[in-house]
Amino acid sequence: MNMKYMRKTIFFLAFYLALSSCTNEEKILDIALQGTWNMTEIQGSLSKPTTYEYGKILWVFDMNKKKLTITNTIKGLISTGNGFSKNETGVYLFTIEEENEEKILVVGNRKGKISLSEDTLKINYGLEFDDVLYTLKR
Numbered sequence: 001m002n003m004k005y006m007r008k009t010i011f012f013l014a015f016y017l018a019l020s021s022c023t024n025e026e027k028i029l030d031i032a033l034q035g036t037w038n039m040t041e042i043q044g045s046l047s048k049p050t051t052y053e054y055g056k057i058l059w060v061f062d063m064n065k066k067k068l069t070i071t072n073t074i075k076g077l078i079s080t081g082n083g084f085s086k087n088e089t090g091v092y093l094f095t096i097e098e099e100n101e102e103k104i105l106v107v108g109n110r111k112g113k114i115s116l117s118e119d120t121l122k123i124n125y126g127l128e129f130d131d132v133l134y135t136l137k138r
Contacts, residue, residue: 029096029103029116030063037061037121037136039087045130057087059136061094068092068107 039057043049052074060069072089096114097104103114105123112123112134119138127133 032116033061033121034063035061037138039134040137041135043127043133045127066094068094
C-alpha cells in the first residue's frame with residue numbers, strides 16, 4: 001500500500017469519526033445557533049417586556065470554540081459589573097446540555113431553555129420563577 005493512499009485513508013477515517021461523534025440533532029442546533037443574533041426583548045415575570053432596537057445588543061455564537069460574544073451599546077446597561085446576566089459586553093464560554101429532552105444553554109451558573117424557530121431564538125431562564133426570557137432575532 002503506498003504512503004499517499006494510506007494518508008488519505010487515515011484522514012477520511014478521522015474525518016468520519018469526528019463527524020459521527022455528534023448526533024444529527026446537535027449538528028443542526030450548532031448550525032442554527034452559529035452567528036449573530038439581535039436581542040429584541042427581555043421579559044421579566046414581574047415587569048413589562050423591554051424591547052430593544054436591532055443592533056443595540058448583539059449575541060454572536062461561535063459554536064466551534066463554544067464562545068458567546070455579547071456587544072451591548074445601550075447606555076445604562078454597559079459595565080454594571082454583573083457580567084453575562086446583565087448582557088454586558090464580553091466573551092463568555094458556554095455549553096449546551098440536554099435536560100428532560102430539552103436543550104439548555106449554560107453560561108457560568110445560568111441555565112436557560114432554548115426554543116428556536118426560523119429566525120427567532122428564545123432563552124428562558126425561568127420566567128415562571130421570577131427570572132427572565134430573552135428573545136433574539138436574526
